[in-house]
Amino acid sequence: xxxxxxxxxxxxxxxxxxxxxxxxxxLGGVRLNLSEICRRAGLPLATGHRLVGELVxxxxxxxxxxxxxxxxxxxxxxxxxxxxxxxxxELALPHMxxxxxxxxxxxxxAVLRDDxxxxxxxxxxxxxxxxxxxxxxxxxxxxxxxxxVLLAFAPRDVRERVLAAGLERYTPRSITDPDELRRVLARVxxxxxxxxxxxxxxxxxxxxxxxxxxxxxxxxxLSLVARTRGADVRRLLxxxxxxxRALSRDVALHWRVDAAGGAPLALDGSPPAxxxx
Amino acid sequence: xxxxxxxxxxxxxxxxxxxxxxxxxxLGGVRLNLSEICRRAGLPLATGHRLVGELVxxxxxxxxxxxxxxxxxxxxxxxxxxxxxxxxxELALPHMxxxxxxxxxxxxxAVLRDDxxxxxxxxxxxxxxxxxxxxxxxxxxxxxxxxxVLLAFAPRDVRERVLAAGLERYTPRSITDPDELRRVLARVxxxxxxxxxxxxxxxxxxxxxxxxxxxxxxxxxLSLVARTRGADVRRLLxxxxxxxRALSRDVALHWRVDAAGGAPLALDGSPPAxxxx
Numbered sequence: 422x423x424x425x426x427x428x429x430x431x432x433x434x435x436x437x438x439x440x441x442x443x444x445x446x447x448l449g450g451v452r453l454n455l456s457e458i459c460r461r462a463g464l465p466l467a468t469g470h471r472l473v474g475e476l477v478x479x480x481x482x483x484x485x486x487x488x489x490x491x492x493x494x495x496x497x498x499x500x501x502x503x504x505x506x507x508x509x510x511e512l513a514l515p516h517m518x519x520x521x522x523x524x525x526x527x528x529x530x531a532v533l534r535d536d537x538x539x540x541x542x543x544x545x546x547x548x549x550x551x552x553x554x555x556x557x558x559x560x561x562x563x564x565x566x567x568x569x570v571l572l573a574f575a576p577r578d579v580r581e582r583v584l585a586a587g588l589e590r591y592t593p594r595s596i597t598d599p600d601e602l603r604r605v606l607a608r609v610x611x612x613x614x615x616x617x618x619x620x621x622x623x624x625x626x627x628x629x630x631x632x633x634x635x636x637x638x639x640x641x642x643l644s645l646v647a648r649t650r651g652a653d654v655r656r657l658l659x660x661x662x663x664x665x666r667a668l669s670r671d672v673a674l675h676w677r678v679d680a681a682g683g684a685p686l687a688l689d690g691s692p693p694a695x696x697x698x
Numbered sequence: 699x700x701x702x703x704x705x706x707x708x709x710x711x712x713x714x715x716x717x718x719x720x721x722x723x724x725l726g727g728v729r730l731n732l733s734e735i736c737r738r739a740g741l742p743l744a745t746g747h748r749l750v751g752e753l754v755x756x757x758x759x760x761x762x763x764x765x766x767x768x769x770x771x772x773x774x775x776x777x778x779x780x781x782x783x784x785x786x787x788e789l790a791l792p793h794m795x796x797x798x799x800x801x802x803x804x805x806x807x808a809v810l811r812d813d814x815x816x817x818x819x820x821x822x823x824x825x826x827x828x829x830x831x832x833x834x835x836x837x838x839x840x841x842x843x844x845x846x847v848l849l850a851f852a853p854r855d856v857r858e859r860v861l862a863a864g865l866e867r868y869t870p871r872s873i874t875d876p877d878e879l880r881r882v883l884a885r886v887x888x889x890x891x892x893x894x895x896x897x898x899x900x901x902x903x904x905x906x907x908x909x910x911x912x913x914x915x916x917x918x919x920l921s922l923v924a925r926t927r928g929a930d931v932r933r934l935l936x937x938x939x940x941x942x943r944a945l946s947r948d949v950a951l952h953w954r955v956d957a958a959g960g961a962p963l964a965l966d967g968s969p970p971a972x973x974x975x
Contacts, residue, residue: 434712434752435711435712435713435716436712436716436749436752436753436756437752437756439712439713439716439717440716440752440753440756440758443758443773443776444756444772444776446776446779447772447775447776447779451779451781452781472713475711475713475714475717476713476717479713479714479717479721481717481720483782491779491780491781491782492776492777492779492780492781493780493782494780494782494783494811494816495721495724496720496773496776496777496780497777497778497780497782497783497784497834498724498777498811498816498834499720499721499723499724499769499773499777500769500773500774500775500776500777500778500834501774501777501778501832501833501834502723502724502728502768502769502834503768503769503770503771503773503774504728504729504768504769505760505768505770505771505774506771506774507774507832507833507834510833511822511832514821514822515822518795518798518821518822521795522799534771539771539775544791544795545788545791545792545795555778555784555788556778556784556787557774557775557777557778557779557784
């Protein structure tokens with residue numbers, strides 16, 4: 422919604438302004454003041470003020486006593502109904518719990534979205550390396566375990582676009598050379614897993630494996646993030662691969678992929694006996 | 699946003715129409731066709747068609763090949779930034795994992811919102827009683843463990859409003875008599891936990907305890923949902939209470955409650971060393 426060319430083509434509609442305001446919060450920063458919202462959304466202050474007021478009245482935004490704004494619980498609730506994400510999350514959670522129980526490290530599930538790894542679920546290892554990644558946040562593809570898996574199995578045009586966009590350095594271990602990354606990704610495809618060491622944060626390493634649908638396409642990546650000291654692939658990989666196979670089987674059974682664009686559809690069914698007690 | 703009186707007072711603005719369309723998906727039903735969206739939002743078809751098209755273009759809604767619409771991943775991502783929910787979730791998850799590991803039953807965390815129990819996090823016991831409750835969905839207060847705890851410790855006016863609104867029967871065990879519910883809630887306050895048996899779904903029972911902030915106010919409820927056969931309070935309660943005490947301590951330390959409305963604020967800080975590997 423902050424696409425400059427589209428804005429110039431014709432004046433943005435009110436609906437697009439509303440989306441631009443809400444989008445301002447997707448860029449990070451849980452609390453924004455009015456001028457920051459307007460700056461990010463590309464709106465004049467008066468327009469922003471009026472629309473933000475309406476969004477607060479509707480519970481989509483909340484006003485904090487210090488005068489800043491944040492995403493409201495009502496919007497969280499609507500967003501949490503997104504079936505493309507929640508369906509996969511529902512399938513994955515029991516398997517993620519299994520991996521957590523065996524390893525006690527951080528377990529992450531991510532999908533490819535807008536040339537990033539979008540984290541759709543995460544279990545935090547209470548005694549493992551601290552991870553700030555939140556559900557709904559995105560990670561770079563070239564420096565994370567889930568990212569390398571998603572990139573390795575992505576369509577060639579996505580891969581080349583990411584390589585061409587430049588590879589940011591986060592630590593001295595980050596891969597920033599496109600040719601080196603190509604070799605690493607080829608190894609990921611060959612081995613069936615990725616292994617990063619201190620690529621994103623010094624002291625943290627990860628092992629990640631692909632989740633496949635009925636046609637064998639990679640729809641997500643599952644990873645363990647552990648302290649680099651102690652992040653032994655021989656320890657981390659077996660439970661992760663076992664869970665990934667079980668989850669892939671569930672995905673193949675219960676998950677339909679939208680033929681007209683690759684976006685996963687909702688689950689076909691829910692458990693036979695079910696309770697909300 | 700579907701408040702009829704407010705609609706009649708003056709014609710709804712475009713921003714309110716947009717919110718009404720998105721709100722249509724909060725009522726349940728992950729995929730809606732255009733006429734259902736317009737019916738729920740109280741909009742003429744032409745207006746709805748135009749605005750839905752804009753929301754699809756912005757990624758807030760997604761169009762499914764069968765012609766229906768669903769919440770888009772972009773909206774999920776924005777909503778997942780809601781700090782009132784995600785902050786609590788971040789604090790709670792490690793403690794919920796502890797309870798899960800000890801009991802292997804379903805662990806739920808809920809807050810009071812609009813006279814319902816809003817489920818903000820859930821771990822599913824793979825071998826426990828199946829639970830359809832999804833994160834972001836709401837449960838009735840009088841028939842669920844988390845609901846009874848939230849209602850027992852709610853302000854008196856909330857409690858009386860819920861009692862006056864009528865108590866729906868879900869199973870033969872549901873409490874539908876306001877006086878009986880008052881007695882049950884008094885017992886919950888006295889004992890410090892709730893215990894429902896087959897109240898919401900035959901075969902499922904739950905034990906729930908309050909989560910308190912620094913001032914002792916109840917900000918959430920934590921529950922275990924287990925098969926009624928085997929849902930022994932003596933087994934379920936000790937790990938649940940232990941985790942609730944630990945989580946309440948974290949809430950008291952890291953969680954500020956908004957003095958001007960009771961809405962919890964974002965966490966004050968994040969872990970010292972942190973990684974997104």
